[in-house]
Amino acid sequence: MKWNLFKNTFYTIPDLLRYGLAGALVLVISIFFPSGAHFNYEFEQGGRWKYEDLMSPFERFPIKKSTEQLEDERDSLSRSFRPYYRLDTSLHSVQKEKFIANFNMTYKVLVSKDSNRTSPFDSALYINFGKDFIDYIYEQHVLGLNLAHLDKDDFSFQVLLGNRDLGEMLPSDYLNPKQVSMILIDTLRVLEDNFPEYKVVLPFLVEAVTVPDLIFDQELTNTYRKQAIENIHEFSGMVKSGDPIVIRNQRITPEVYAKLVSYQEKCKKEMYEADNDFLIYLGYLSLTVALMMIFVIFVKTNAQDVFDNIRHYSLLLLLILAYTYLSKIIYGVPVLSLYLIPFCILPIVVQNFFSAQLALMTHLVTVLLISMLLSLDYQFILVQIIVGMVAILTKLRTRYLSDFFIALLSIGIVYIAGFLSLELIRTWGGGTNTIGDGIEWETLGWVGLNIFLTLLSYPLIPLLERIFGLTSEITLVELSDLNNPLLKELSLRAPGTLQHSLQVANLSEAAASAIGANSLLVKVAALYHDIGKMHNPLCYIENQGGHVHNPHDDLSHLESAQVILAHVTEGIKLAKKHRLPNVLIDFIKTHHGTTRVEYFYRMHQKYHPDEAVDERLFLYEGPRPRSKEEAILMIADSLEAASKSLKSPTGQDIDLLTDNIISSKINMKQLDDTNLSFRELEEIKAVFKKLIRSIRHIRIEYPKDENINDTEEDIHTEEEEGDKTVDLGLATEEQDMEHGEKVELSSQDEEIPEVEITETEIEEEEIVDMEENSDVITPSTESIPDEVEEKENDLGDVDDSSKTSI
Numbered sequence: 001m002k003w004n005l006f007k008n009t010f011y012t013i014p015d016l017l018r019y020g021l022a023g024a025l026v027l028v029i030s031i032f033f034p035s036g037a038h039f040n041y042e043f044e045q046g047g048r049w050k051y052e053d054l055m056s057p058f059e060r061f062p063i064k065k066s067t068e069q070l071e072d073e074r075d076s077l078s079r080s081f082r083p084y085y086r087l088d089t090s091l092h093s094v095q096k097e098k099f100i101a102n103f104n105m106t107y108k109v110l111v112s113k114d115s116n117r118t119s120p121f122d123s124a125l126y127i128n129f130g131k132d133f134i135d136y137i138y139e140q141h142v143l144g145l146n147l148a149h150l151d152k153d154d155f156s157f158q159v160l161l162g163n164r165d166l167g168e169m170l171p172s173d174y175l176n177p178k179q180v181s182m183i184l185i186d187t188l189r190v191l192e193d194n195f196p197e198y199k200v201v202l203p204f205l206v207e208a209v210t211v212p213d214l215i216f217d218q219e220l221t222n223t224y225r226k227q228a229i230e231n232i233h234e235f236s237g238m239v240k241s242g243d244p245i246v247i248r249n250q251r252i253t254p255e256v257y258a259k260l261v262s263y264q265e266k267c268k269k270e271m272y273e274a275d276n277d278f279l280i281y282l283g284y285l286s287l288t289v290a291l292m293m294i295f296v297i298f299v300k301t302n303a304q305d306v307f308d309n310i311r312h313y314s315l316l317l318l319l320i321l322a323y324t325y326l327s328k329i330i331y332g333v334p335v336l337s338l339y340l341i342p343f344c345i346l347p348i349v350v351q352n353f354f355s356a357q358l359a360l361m362t363h364l365v366t367v368l369l370i371s372m373l374l375s376l377d378y379q380f381i382l383v384q385i386i387v388g389m390v391a392i393l394t395k396l397r398t399r400y401l402s403d404f405f406i407a408l409l410s411i412g413i414v415y416i417a418g419f420l421s422l423e424l425i426r427t428w429g430g431g432t433n434t435i436g437d438g439i440e441w442e443t444l445g446w447v448g449l450n451i452f453l454t455l456l457s458y459p460l461i462p463l464l465e466r467i468f469g470l471t472s473e474i475t476l477v478e479l480s481d482l483n484n485p486l487l488k489e490l491s492l493r494a495p496g497t498l499q500h501s502l503q504v505a506n507l508s509e510a511a512a513s514a515i516g517a518n519s520l521l522v523k524v525a526a527l528y529h530d531i532g533k534m535h536n537p538l539c540y541i542e543n544q545g546g547h548v549h550n551p552h553d554d555l556s557h558l559e560s561a562q563v564i565l566a567h568v569t570e571g572i573k574l575a576k577k578h579r580l581p582n583v584l585i586d587f588i589k590t591h592h593g594t595t596r597v598e599y600f601y602r603m604h605q606k607y608h609p610d611e612a613v614d615e616r617l618f619l620y621e622g623p624r625p626r627s628k629e630e631a632i633l634m635i636a637d638s639l640e641a642a643s644k645s646l647k648s649p650t651g652q653d654i655d656l657l658t659d660n661i662i663s664s665k666i667n668m669k670q671l672d673d674t675n676l677s678f679r680e681l682e683e684i685k686a687v688f689k690k691l692i693r694s695i696r697h698i699r700i701e702y703p704k705d706e707n708i709n710d711t712e713e714d715i716h717t718e719e720e721e722g723d724k725t726v727d728l729g730l731a732t733e734e735q736d737m738e739h740g741e742k743v744e745l746s747s748q749d750e751e752i753p754e755v756e757i758t759e760t761e762i763e764e765e766e767i768v769d770m771e772e773n774s775d776v777i778t779p780s781t782e783s784i785p786d787e788v789e790e791k792e793n794d795l796g797d798v799d800d801s802s803k804t805s806i
Contacts, residue, residue, distance in 0.1 A: 015300075018313055022296045025317045026288050032328050032373055033284040041334075043246075045257040053377040054245045054263075061266040062235035063258050069236075074229050081228060082168060083149065083221040087161045091213040092138030099130050099208040103201060126201045129191075130208070133184065137209040143174035144212025159214065177210040184209060239263070249442065287372055295320075295365045303358045312353070315468045319346055320366050327370045338376070339419075339446040342453040343367065343384050344391040344411055345460065352461055353470045356392050363388040379422045383415070390414045404458060412451040419447055471581035476524045479580070486578050490531055496542030497533045500640065501526055503695065507636040511687045512629060515680040522629040525587035528580060529633060532571025532588070539563050557607065561600040561618045568592060568620060590630045591637050593670040594622035624673050631674040632684060635662055643692050654692045658685055 043049065065073075107123045149155055159166040175183075184205055188195060195201070236258060239245060245259050246252065252260070299316065300307045307313055323346060330336050346366060351359035367384045370376070394407040423443075461472045482488070491498045505526035512519035537543040539551050539560075552560045571588040601618040625631040638661050646653055662685060665671055676684075 014308075014310075018300075018307060018310070019296065021314065021317055022292045025321055026285070026292055028321060029288060029324055029369070029373070030281070030285060032324065033281055033288075041260075043252055043257075043260055045252055045254060047252050049246045049248055049250050049252060049256075053247050053379070055375070055377065056239045056241055056243045056245055056263070057375065058239075058241060058266060060238050060240045061262060063237045063239060063255075064262040064265065065234055065236050066254070066258055066261070069254070069258070070232065070234065073232050077228055077232065078225060081221075081225045082156055082158050083146070084158045084160055084217045084224060085143070085169075085214050086217045086220070087141065087159055087166070088213045088215070089161070091211065092134055095138070095208040095211055096131050096134045099134060099204050100127055102204045102207070103127055103130065106200065106204065126195065126197070129195065130201060130205050133187065133205060134208050137175065137180055137183070138213055141174045141214050142180055142210070142212045143171060143176050144215040145171060145176065146216035146218075149216070157216075160217065160220070174214055177212065180209045181206055235262075284373070288369065291365050291369055291372075295361060298361050299358065302361075303354060306354055306358065309469075311468045312470065315353075315464065315470070316350065316358075316362055319349070319362065320369065323366050324370055324373065327374065331374050337443060337446040338374075338380060339443055339450055340453075342450050342456065344387055344450075344454050345457040347388045347391045348454070348457045349461060349464065351392055351395070352472050353465070356395070359392050360389065363392075383418045383422060386418050387411060387415050401458075408451060408454055411454065412448075415447055415451060416444065419443065465581075469582055471521070471583045473520055475581060476520050479584070480520075480524045480527065486531060486574070486580075487527060490534055493534045494530075494537035494540070494543045496545070497530050497537065497540065500542055501528075501530055503640045504529070504633070504636045507640060507688060507691055508629075508632050510691055511632045511636065511684045514683045514687045515628065517628045517632065521583065522587075522632055525584050525629065526633055526636065528571075528575065528584055529587050529591045529637065530567065530571065531574050532567035532569065534574065535566065535570040536563055540567075557600045557604040558617060561597040561604070564597050564600070565618075565620060586626075587630055587633055589621075590623055590625045591633050592620040592622075593624040593634060593665075593668075595620055595668060595670065624670050626673045628674055628676055628680070631665075631671050631676055634670060635665060635684065636688070638665070639688055639692065643696060646696065649696055651689075651693055654696065655689050658689050658692065 041054075103123070103126065149157070156168050156170050159169045184202070188202060236255075239259060239262070245263050246256050250256065296307075299313065305312075306316070323341070323343070327338060327341060330338055330341055343363070343366070347359040347363040350362050364385065367381060367388070371381045391407075391411050394410050458474075462474050464470065465472045465475060478484070482491070487498070490501075505523045508526045509519045509523035511517075512522045533540050533543070536551070544550070552563075555563065568588060568591075572585055575585045575588055596615065597618045597620075601613070601615070604618070605613055625634050639658060642657055642661060643649075643654065646657065649657075662681065
């Protein structure tokens, strides 16, 4: 129990390391987490907003008026403030009493001095007239207008009666003292006959009725004016969460300036004074961890090979980190735009090294992460995602420079079209307060520079592949050049092997293209898969040429097998010495899988019947092919070598040979670790059959003509019999075996002497044990019959896979 627990823990350490790398990435990125709704912008009224669209992150905050705006409003209010006039309704009673008292006093004096008067005038008549006139005047009220208000146009004032506000009034609504005096004089003149002594009463009446009962209340006016000024709102509105504060390239009007100032003060108040930085940090951290967890789980689920390779996995994390830091730096420079950053390089690089799915996921996570950290608007996010998708759909490969530029042109067109479309929506869609500001044509310049900088992906790919142990199409194209030093050396030391490799490359490339595999990779791998034969080139029949002496004559069967097996290990050493990519070294390891050097194994058994033969001494170390490309190379290598043993083959011979070789690979479980489907396998067969027919120059089979002479008939008969012969080169001459002599290899294209086997003796290997309704190969567990022998590539460029039933 304890051992199982320890073993399980040990096996999970690599996964924990990868999760730890993702966690370290989150911690490094957390340095750039905003401490709150920070405000690191520079702006001035009347200028233009140089940054991205700024949206309110707060639930709401008020728009504070500027000091100048408040002063203007106070001055305007003070000037336009209506003063208060108080109405005294008791004044007319007081004035009547004064009039009566003054009149009576004057009347007595007048009567006492004027002794000549025989009959004094009727004082009661004059008193009653004065009282009525005073009531008449004060019913209309007399306005005592303040001197400060005399010259004001459209002057109005508030009238108070006790504590009741009678509302706004105009001076014309009331009488003034001058008007009262004129009314009094005019009235007395009209009534002169009735009041002959009116001049006596006139001064007292003028004095009584010219006292205003509606007078300016300075104290109350000042009080109300002060209250009104104090009640002026410091704010001109509210900004809600998600509302635009300012849009990129928008002119900063006084209203926008007020919003920015208010937002700046709100940030300081809420973030620095409220002391909630930790909660904000926790929020950003949670979102970042969630994004990275999604990314890591996606890589582990859909790109296990990348997840298992620590260097490849680290490359993805470093790309995300690099773009995050670069975006943060560019964002902090007001004169630059985030549209300058070539985000398309990310999916281009990832797709060239890995898969389109992984490229899209990496691009999405990077864009979302940056948008979250920098609070970018939906326009930026949408444009970058769309362009990234297009970069992936164009399958931008670096194999051909012309295709590279065409793909960049497509990306540029979509970039510009997407940006302009969103700008039209933003400008005229009514979603902001900046309708009519126009399209930000300046940003198109940054977009153009962005497209130009995307060209950096071309030199960046070879650099990254050297650092992280990857292989790009650029490198593969360079390695496919026959002037490559290693291939040139192969052509000089083992020219037959090079010719064999070229044929295998053509076969492999065509088959890979047919099923959508990496045709360039398998083609280049085929060129280098047998470079180990340069160690002992004459031990392989294709390189013996006119040599009479066969090196295997001096070796035992076991030693010969070891020499043949060594071409794989020697090829690996040579590949590492010349720094070939690891992916090509894997092809060298797997092109024979774990098959057996069949010929020498059988010969060793034959000449040592009493000894227990250790089969492991005759097996290739492998491993078995682990990808479609490696499987294709294995089959092509065996088929190309085996096809050389066919003398004047017919199409049927080639079809039968192809079927048997693939069947033998399946039965030997060499394809178990690949994900080849039956449909793909059938497509591969069809390609191989077609190309082998072309390579072997299949002749037309003419029907017999009864009229031909006997000599011609005999010739055709011999040819037909020869066509039925399938020479797999898997046996030796009987007399050599009887004398215990080792096989003398032919100096022709075959590595071993030929034995002719008629077509009727060839049986196809069974490909059975398939799961029902499944197109995935499930090889049979049946072993290969003992009588099945395979022409080995180790003996003449014939691979183990060329076994057929004999």
